[in-house]
Amino acid sequence: MARAGRTGAALGAATLFPQVLTRAWGEQEDKHWLDLAVVQGPTAAAVEKAVSLFGGMERFVKKGGRVVLKPNMSFPAPPAAGATTSPEVVAAVASLCLKAGAGEILVLDNPILQPRVCLENSQIKSACAKIGKTRVLAVTDRKFFTEIPVPMGKALKKVEVMQDVLNADAVINLPVAKSHGSTEVSFGLKNLMGLIWDRRYFHNDIDLDQAIADLGTVIHPCLTILDATRVMTEGGPFGPGHLEYPQKIIAGINPVAVDAYGVTLSRWYDGKIFSPRQVKHILHAAELGLGEIDPAKLDIIRSKIS
Amino acid sequence: MRNRTFFQTAVQFLTLAAFVLLLFLTVYPISQGFPYDFYLRLDPLAALGAWLGSGGIPAGFILCLFVVGLTLAGGRLFCGYLCPLGAIVDFSDLLIRGGKKSHPEENDRLRRGRNLKYYLLLTLLLSGFLGFSWFYVFDPISLITRSFTTFVYPAAIFLANIFLDLARPLARYLGLTGLAHASLSQPLYAANFVTFLVFAAILGLAYFSRRFWCRYLCPLGAGLGFLAWCAPVRRRVEAGCTECGRCRSACPMDAIPADPRRTVQAECTGCRACARVCPEAVVKFGWVPNPRRKEYRSEVDFSRRGFLAAAGTGLSLALLGRTNPARADHGPGLIRPPGAIPEPEFIRTCIRCGECLKSCITNTLQPAVFESGFEGLWTPRHQMRLAGCEQSCNVCGQVCPTQAIRALTLEEKKHARIGTAVIRKEKCIAWEKNRLCLICDEACPYNAIVFKMVEGRKRPFLDASKCNGCGICEKVCPIQGESAITVSSQGEIRLRRGSYREEARRRNLEFKSKELKDTFEEEPPGSGTVYPPK
Numbered sequence: 081m082a083r084a085g086r087t088g089a090a091l092g093a094a095t096l097f098p099q100v101l102t103r104a105w106g107e108q109e110d111k112h113w114l115d116l117a118v119v120q121g122p123t124a125a126a127v128e129k130a131v132s133l134f135g136g137m138e139r140f141v142k143k144g145g146r147v148v149l150k151p152n153m154s155f156p157a158p159p160a161a162g163a164t165t166s167p168e169v170v171a172a173v174a175s176l177c178l179k180a181g182a183g184e185i186l187v188l189d190n191p192i193l194q195p196r197v198c199l200e201n202s203q204i205k206s207a208c209a210k211i212g213k214t215r216v217l218a219v220t221d222r223k224f225f226t227e228i229p230v231p232m233g234k235a236l237k238k239v240e241v242m243q244d245v246l247n248a249d250a251v252i253n254l255p256v257a258k259s260h261g262s263t264e265v266s267f268g269l270k271n272l273m274g275l276i277w278d279r280r281y282f283h284n285d286i287d288l289d290q291a292i293a294d295l296g297t298v299i300h301p302c303l304t305i306l307d308a309t310r311v312m313t314e315g316g317p318f319g320p321g322h323l324e325y326p327q328k329i330i331a332g333i334n335p336v337a338v339d340a341y342g343v344t345l346s347r348w349y350d351g352k353i354f355s356p357r358q359v360k361h362i363l364h365a366a367e368l369g370l371g372e373i374d375p376a377k378l379d380i381i382r383s384k385i386s
Numbered sequence: 387m388r389n390r391t392f393f394q395t396a397v398q399f400l401t402l403a404a405f406v407l408l409l410f411l412t413v414y415p416i417s418q419g420f421p422y423d424f425y426l427r428l429d430p431l432a433a434l435g436a437w438l439g440s441g442g443i444p445a446g447f448i449l450c451l452f453v454v455g456l457t458l459a460g461g462r463l464f465c466g467y468l469c470p471l472g473a474i475v476d477f478s479d480l481l482i483r484g485g486k487k488s489h490p491e492e493n494d495r496l497r498r499g500r501n502l503k504y505y506l507l508l509t510l511l512l513s514g515f516l517g518f519s520w521f522y523v524f525d526p527i528s529l530i531t532r533s534f535t536t537f538v539y540p541a542a543i544f545l546a547n548i549f550l551d552l553a554r555p556l557a558r559y560l561g562l563t564g565l566a567h568a569s570l571s572q573p574l575y576a577a578n579f580v581t582f583l584v585f586a587a588i589l590g591l592a593y594f595s596r597r598f599w600c601r602y603l604c605p606l607g608a609g610l611g612f613l614a615w616c617a618p619v620r621r622r623v624e625a626g627c628t629e630c631g632r633c634r635s636a637c638p639m640d641a642i643p644a645d646p647r648r649t650v651q652a653e654c655t656g657c658r659a660c661a662r663v664c665p666e667a668v669v670k671f672g673w674v675p676n677p678r679r680k681e682y683r684s685e686v687d688f689s690r691r692g693f694l695a696a697a698g699t700g701l702s703l704a705l706l707g708r709t710n711p712a713r714a715d716h717g718p719g720l721i722r723p724p725g726a727i728p729e730p731e732f733i734r735t736c737i738r739c740g741e742c743l744k745s746c747i748t749n750t751l752q753p754a755v756f757e758s759g760f761e762g763l764w765t766p767r768h769q770m771r772l773a774g775c776e777q778s779c780n781v782c783g784q785v786c787p788t789q790a791i792r793a794l795t796l797e798e799k800k801h802a803r804i805g806t807a808v809i810r811k812e813k814c815i816a817w818e819k820n821r822l823c824l825i826c827d828e829a830c831p832y833n834a835i836v837f838k839m840v841e842g843r844k845r846p847f848l849d850a851s852k853c854n855g856c857g858i859c860e861k862v863c864p865i866q867g868e869s870a871i872t873v874s875s876q877g878e879i880r881l882r883r884g885s886y887r888e889e890a891r892r893r894n895l896e897f898k899s900k901e902l903k904d905t906f907e908e909e910p911p912g913s914g915t916v917y918p919p920k
Contacts, residue, residue: 156778156831184563192829193858194748194776195571196414201778221569223551244567261824261837261844261904280864283823284815314904315833349904 115378116332116341121385123309123329127172130305130331133381137180140302144183145249148242149173150301152256152271153189153204153218155318156197162312162323164198165256167207169307169329173252174214186244187216189274195220219244225277232368233294235286240277245299253301253335257308257342259316259349262288264359266317267342268304268335269296293364296335304338306330314349322350336362336371337378344375389636389659390476394466398473405470409534414747414781421446423741423787425470425527428453431606432528432737435521436788438514439735440727440882444789454613461614465600465607466655471526475589475599476638482592490631492595493640500601500640500653501688503608505696510605512700518707522738522764524605532764533585535740536575536753543570574772575743576752577764596638601653611652618677621654621661623647624668633660633669712759718874720757721768721855724775724802725783725792728880735790738764742782742791748773750857751782766791768804770857770873775804777831777856794886800897801890805855806877807834809848809915813870817845817915826859826871827904832897835859835871838909845909848916850877851895 117133119126131137141147151165159166170187177185187208191198195218199205205216219225225240245251255271262283263270269292273279282291308328315321324346332338340356347353356373357363366373405425412422423446426432433447453464465472510521522528550568557565575581591598600607627647634642637660641653661669707713716729723742726732743751743766750773753764766782768775780799783791794802807826815821820843827835827846834852837844848871855873863869879889890896 156776184561186563192862193774194779197747197776197778215563215567217564217567219567220571223569224567259904261827262822280825283821283825284864284866288822317828318831318833320833349906352906 114381115334115337115372116330116380117383118328118330118341118380119383119385120326120328121383123166123168123327124172125385126309126327126329127169127305127331128176129383129385130329131173131176131303133383134303134331134333137176140250140252141177141180141182142249143181145181146184146244146247147177147182147186148245148248148251149177149185149187149254150189150245150251150271150275151187151202151204151254151307152266152274153187153198153202153216154191154193154274156193156201157319158201159203160310161319162256162258162310162321163317163319164202165204165254165307166309167203169305169309170204170254171207171211173254173305174208174211177252178212178214182213182250185211185214186248187214188219188242188244190220190242190277191218191274192279222277228298230294230298232297233291234364234368235290236282236294239295239298241299242275242277245275250303251299251301253304255304255306256312257306257330257345258312258319259314259321261316263292263361264354265339265343265348267306267339268301269293269339269361269365272296272299272301275299289360290364292361293368293370296365296370297368301335302333304332304335306332306338306342308342308345311346313346334371336365336373337375339365340371340373340375341378341380389663391658391662394657397467398476401468402470402473402477405530406534409531409539409744412741412745412781412785414745414776414779416745416781416784418784421449422745422785423531423739424449426531426737426739426741426787428464428468429525429527429606430454431521431525431609432739432787434511435514435519435525435737436735436790438521439519439733439788439790440731442789444787446787453610457610457613457617459617460619460656461617461651462607462610462653462655464610465604466657469526469600469606471530471588471604472597472600472655474530475592475597478589479592479596479638482589483596490635493634496595496602497640501692502602503604504611504688505692505699506603507605507608508693508696509700509703512697513704513707516701516704516708517734518704518761519734520703520707520761521605522736524603525737526599526604526606528737528739529584529588531744532738532740532753533581535744536581537578537585539744540573540575540578543572546570547572571749573749576769577755580755581753581764595640600655601639614651614654616677617651618674619672620651620674620677621649621656621669621671622674624670626666626668628666630665632663632665636660636663707761710759710761712761716758716762716875718876719872720754720762721770721805721857721873721875722878722880723751723766723768723782723791724780724799724804724854725794725886726766726804726880727790727792727882731882732790732880733758733762733765735788736765737788737790739787740764740766741785741787742766745781745785747779747781748776750775750861768857768873770860771869772861774829774858774861775856792881798886800854801879801886801895802881803854803877803879803886803890803895805857805873805875806850806853807848807855807857807859807871807873808876809835809846810870810872811915813865813868814846814915815865815870816843823864825862825864829858829862831856831858833903834897836904838904838913839906840909840913841911842908845913846871846915847913850916852897854895854897 157163260266427449430450
C-alpha cells in the first residue's frame with residue numbers, strides 16, 4: 081500500500097494545484113491493483129489510453145459478446161453544453177469494443193426528454209452511425225424493461241431494468257461529469273438511473289440518494305469511463321451552466337472509486353468544495369460495500385498525452 | 387360499382403394515397419417549403435377562412451386558384467376526383483350501400499335538401515364576415531385532415547405497435563436489433579370520440595343516399611357549385627336519347643333532372659357514370675360552345691324563406707359568438723402553441739385542420755374540447771401534463787396553413803413565451819414533505835428553476851424572467867395527479883407580426899440569463915417560490 085499512500089498524497093495536492101503536480105507516470109506492468117486511470121489529452125486518444133492502462137478492451141469484452149454502453153444522452157442539448165456524454169467518448173469506446181471483437185454494441189439510454197431529439201442533439205447517434213455492429217437507441221417503452229429484486233437494497237426493493245442490460249455480457253458506463261440539483265453531482269452511479277423505467281418513484285416515494293446506491297447493487301458495469309473533458313460545475317444536469325475544461329478521461333472498474341474521484345475534479349456551485357462523503361448517494365454506495373470512497377486510498381495512474 | 391369509371395377510381399385512390407402520405411410525412415423534423423398542407427392549400431374555403439380571420443391570406447393558398455380555375459372551366463371536378471373526403475365517401479358508399487344505385491324516389495324525397503349546403507355556406511360566410519368563424523366544422527379538407535390526425539393516425543400507430551410486438555421474437559431470433567427495439571410512441575388526442583362521431587356520421591349518411599355529404603351538406607361543394615354554373619366543359623346529351631332514365635339512377639350526385647338531356651351543373655362532378663351507363667352512348671362530356679344556352683341549364687331553386695333562414699342563422703351565430711364570455715377570458719389554463727397570434731384572431735384564423743397536432747413531436751398539442759369555449763372547439767392547446775414543448779422543435783408553426791400559428795425560427799420560437807410556470811408550494815414534495823426532489827430544476831431547459839436552501843433543505847425557486855412556459859417541469863413533476871408546478875398563460879407573448887425576441891427583450895425576459903443560480907446559501911424561512919422575492 082506504499083504506492084497507494086503516494087498516490088493519495090499526490091492526489092490531495094493535485095486537487096489544489098492540478099496543473100503543477102499532474103504528471104505522466106507511464107504504464108505499469110502489474111495492473112492488478114490499479115483503481116483508476118486518469119488521462120488528460122485529446123478525447124479519443126485519452127479514452128484509448130485509459131482503457132489500455134486497464135489491459136485493453138479485450139479484458140472486458142468477450143469475442144462475439146453483447147455490450148451495452150450507457151452514455152448520458154438524456155437531454156436535448158448539444159455536446160458543447162456539457163449535459164451529455166461527449167460523442168467522441170462514446171464513439172471511441174464503441175470502436176474499441178468493435179476492435180475487441182464484440183458481437184453487438186448497444187448504446188442505450190432512457191432519456192428524460194423527447195428521445196429522438198436527445199439522441200440527435202447530443203450527436204451521439206451520428207457519431208456512432210458508421211461504427212460497425214453499433215446501434216444507438218432510446219429505450220423508453222415499459223415493455224423493454226423487466227422487474228428484478230434488489231436484495232441488498234435499503235430503500236429500493238425491486239426495480240424495472242432494461243432487458244438489454246440484464247442480457248448483456250458487458251455493461252460499460254459512460255457518464256459525463258456534471259453538477260446535479262438533486263444529488264449535488266452526477267457521475268457513474270447516478271448515470272445508471274437512465275437504465276431503469278420508473279425514475280419518478282425514486283424521487284417521490286423513496287430516498288433518492290439511497291435508491292441510487294441500491295441500484296448500484298444490481299447493475300454492475302464492468303468498466304466506468306467518466307467523461308470529464310468538460311465539467312458543468314453548476315446548473316446541472318441540463319444546464320445551461322458554467323463549464324470547466326479539465327479535458328480528462330477517468331476510467332475505473334469500481335463505480336464508487338470513479339465517482340469519488342469525480343467529486344474532486346472541480347469546485348462545484350461557484351466554488352464549493354465537496355468531499356466524496358458529502359455526496360450522499362456515493363456515501364451510501366460505499367456503505368453498501370460497493371467500493372472505496374476515499375480517493376487517498378485509491379491507486380491511480382495519471383497520464384498526460386498530447 | 388360498375389358504373390364508376392376506372393379513371394375516377396384510380397385518381398381517387400391516388401389522391402387519397404397522396405393525402406395520407408403527406409399527412410404521414412408531417413412529422414418533426416420537417417423540410418422547409420415542402421407542401422405538407424397541399425390539400426388545405428387547394429381549398430378556397432380554407433383560404434377564405436384565413437382571410438376572414440386575420441385579414442391576410444398566406445401565400446401557400448395560391449394553389450386554391452387552381453381549384454377555382456378548374457371549377458370555372460370544368461365544374462366540380464375537384465369533388466369528383468381530387469377531394470380526399472369525396473374519395474372516402476365514394477369508397478365507403480361502395481361498402482355501405484354494396485353497389486346499390488340510387489332509387490329515384492329516394493332522390494325525389496331528398497332533392498330539396500341539397501339547397502341546405504348553399505344555405506350553410508351562406509350562414510358560414512355571413513357569420514364569418516361578422517366576426518364569428520366556424521368554417522372548420524364543415525370544411526371538408528379541414529375535417530378529413532383533423533379526422534385522420536386524431537383517430538386514423540393513432541389507430542395506425544397502435545396497430546403497427548401490435549405488429550412490431552408480434553414480430554419482435556422473430557426479429558430477436560434473426561438478430562435484427564433495430565426491429566427488435568422498434569416501438570412507436572403512441573400519439574393520443576383529446577376529443578377523439580367527438581371527431582370520430584362526426585366523421586362516422588358523414589360516412590353513415592350513405593344509408594340515405596350516395597354521396598350524401600357532397601350532395602346536401604358540403605359548403606365547399608356549394609361554393610364550387612356556384613363557380614361551376616357557366617363552365618364550358620360539361621355534360622351534354624346528343625340527339626338519340628330515349629329517356630330510359632338509366633343515367634338518372636346511375637348519377638351519384640342526383641345531378642340529372644327529369645329531362646335527362648339537362649344537367650344540374652352545380653351538382654355535376656364530371657364522374658361520367660351517366661356516359662358509362664347510357665345504352666345509346668349519347669351522353670358526352672366535352673366542350674360546349676355556349677354553356678349558357680337554355681338546354682344546358684337547370685338552376686338551383688333557392689327559396690326566399692330558406693335564404694332568409696340562413697341569413698338569420700348566420701347573424702344570430704355571429705351575435706352569440708361575439709357576446710360569449712370566451713371572448714373576454716380565454717382561461718388561465720389555456721396555453722396556446724408558441725407563435726399563436728393574439729387570441730381573438732387566433733380563434734378566427736385557425737381552421738382546426740390538426741396539422742399542428744399531427745406534427746407536434748411530444749404530443750403536447752391537443753385539440754381543445756371545452757377549454758376554449760364553444761368557439762374554440764378543436765383549437766390546439768398545450769396539455770403539459772402529457773408532455774412539455776420540445777425546445778428544439780418548431781414544426782407547429784411551419785405546417786400551419788393559415789398561419790394562426792406563425793412559422794418561427796427556433797430562436798424566435800424560444801422567445802415566443804406561451805406562459806409562466808408557478809410552483810405550488812402546498813403540493814410540492816420538496817417544500818411540503820422535505821423530500822429530495824428537484825426534477826423540475828433538472829429538466830428546465832433554461833435553468834429558470836433553481837434550488838436554494840430553506841431550513842436546511844433544498845427547495846425549488848422559480849425565476850419567472852427565464853421561464854418561457856414550455857411546461858417540461860409540469861410534465862416531469864413526479865407527484866400523482868395535478869402537477870406541483872403548472873404553467874399558466876400569465877405573461878404569454880402573442881404577436882400578430884414582428885419579432886418575439888425583441889418583444890421579450892423589451893419585457894426583460896432573457897431565457898439565457900445566469901443571474902440566479904443554484905446555491906447552498908440559506909434563505910430565510912417563509913420564503914416564497916418566486917425569485918427574486920417580491
